[in-house]
Amino acid sequence: xxxxxxxxxxxxxxxxxxxxxTWNERTSKLDKISTNIGIEVVGAVVRSVTYxxxxxxxxxxxxxxxxxxxxxxxxLKEELFNLKRELASAKEDKAELERxxxxxxxxxxxxxxxxxxxxxxWRLGANDYFESFVLSKGxxxxxxxxxPIVNADGLIGRVLKAGPYTxxxxxxxxxxxxxxxxxxxxxxxxxxxxxxxNQLLSMRFVKKSEDVRVGELVLTSGLDLSxxxxxxxxxxxxxxxxxxxxxxxxxxxxVNFEKLEEVLFLQNPFEHILPEGSPVYSPKPHSIFSxxxxxxxxxxxxxDIEKAFDxxxxxxxxx
Numbered sequence: 001x002x003x004x005x006x007x008x009x010x011x012x013x014x015x016x017x018x019x020x021x022t023w024n025e026r027t028s029k030l031d032k033i034s035t036n037i038g039i040e041v042v043g044a045v046v047r048s049v050t051y052x053x054x055x056x057x058x059x060x061x062x063x064x065x066x067x068x069x070x071x072x073x074x075x076l077k078e079e080l081f082n083l084k085r086e087l088a089s090a091k092e093d094k095a096e097l098e099r100x101x102x103x104x105x106x107x108x109x110x111x112x113x114x115x116x117x118x119x120x121x122w123r124l125g126a127n128d129y130f131e132s133f134v135l136s137k138g139x140x141x142x143x144x145x146x147x148p149i150v151n152a153d154g155l156i157g158r159v160l161k162a163g164p165y166t167x168x169x170x171x172x173x174x175x176x177x178x179x180x181x182x183x184x185x186x187x188x189x190x191x192x193x194x195x196x197x198n199q200l201l202s203m204r205f206v207k208k209s210e211d212v213r214v215g216e217l218v219l220t221s222g223l224d225l226s227x228x229x230x231x232x233x234x235x236x237x238x239x240x241x242x243x244x245x246x247x248x249x250x251x252x253x254x255v256n257f258e259k260l261e262e263v264l265f266l267q268n269p270f271e272h273i274l275p276e277g278s279p280v281y282s283p284k285p286h287s288i289f290s291x292x293x294x295x296x297x298x299x300x301x302x303x304d305i306e307k308a309f310d311x312x313x314x315x316x317x318x319x
Contacts, residue, residue: 115142119133119262120134139167147159150266154253155172157172158177160281170281175194176194178282180220181221182220183218184219186210186211200252206249207247208247219232226268233253234251234254237250
């Protein structure tokens with residue numbers, strides 16, 4: 001029974017195949033259908049392979065490009081950093097050039113030789129008690145104790161100590177600094193003394209009868225030959241009568257001490273005829289009748305400066 005069914009099925013299938021074959025030979029329909037199916041199958045496979053290949057290729061190319069962009073970006077950053085550094089250096093050089101040109105434009109006495117010098121540090125070491133800074137030149141470059149220090153704005157101070165290649169400057173504002181001065185218009189003499197950091201200067205020993213006005217400039221008098229005559233020191237900002245027969249005069253320095261970078265030494269041409277000069281550091285007198293009332297007449301004897309250092313350190317320590 002099963003064998004007969006298989007034979008019948010086989011015969012039917014064979015006859016169906018012959019019919020389909022005969023029909024295809026006449027119409028070619030099956031060839032077209034099979035061709036189209038094959039083409040679509042091949043196309044689908046090719047498209048899939050192409051898509052995968054393109055995706056992988058694009059990813060790889062983008063990755064390589066990104067690596068290249070990162071490297072280029074890093075190089076650009078380095079170039080930008082170098083350019084900014086060069087620009088900053090150029091700006092600093094320009095600013096320094098302008099300051100040096102301003103220094104060179106100072107009209108000082110012809111006999112006083114000027115020497116440019118840089119400021120290395122402020123209030124360093126044992127000199128921290130004083131209004132002082134360290135300079136880049138010493139006595140091998142013409143710096144000596146008492147050498148005046150100026151810039152384009154006016155008087156800054158004097159050399160307090162001089163080593164071979166480095167000096168210590170005492171600023172005009174230090175309480176131990178004193179300068180013989182004269183007013184610009186009234187030609188009234190006096191002594192300008194410092195009062196400490198960021199404080200106004202005091203012009204002392206001026207009689208009440210003298211004509212001193214607010215806004216008038218105060219200049220170095222040059223009487224003791226420690227400074228050239230006519231260097232601007234400051235501007236008078238207040239004039240008041242005191243209980244004694246003297247005026248109390250406040251002077252604002254012309255120099256901005258907070259922004260100093262380069263200064264000038266003025267080498268004294270009279271050193272060879274001045275065996276002893278006025279002391280650089282003079283403790284402030286307590287009264288006008290004190291022996292220190294005229295500090296420019298007090299001579300700089302050995303040990304006086306060190307003693308004054310100790311006194312000033314004790315005063316500042318107490319404050």
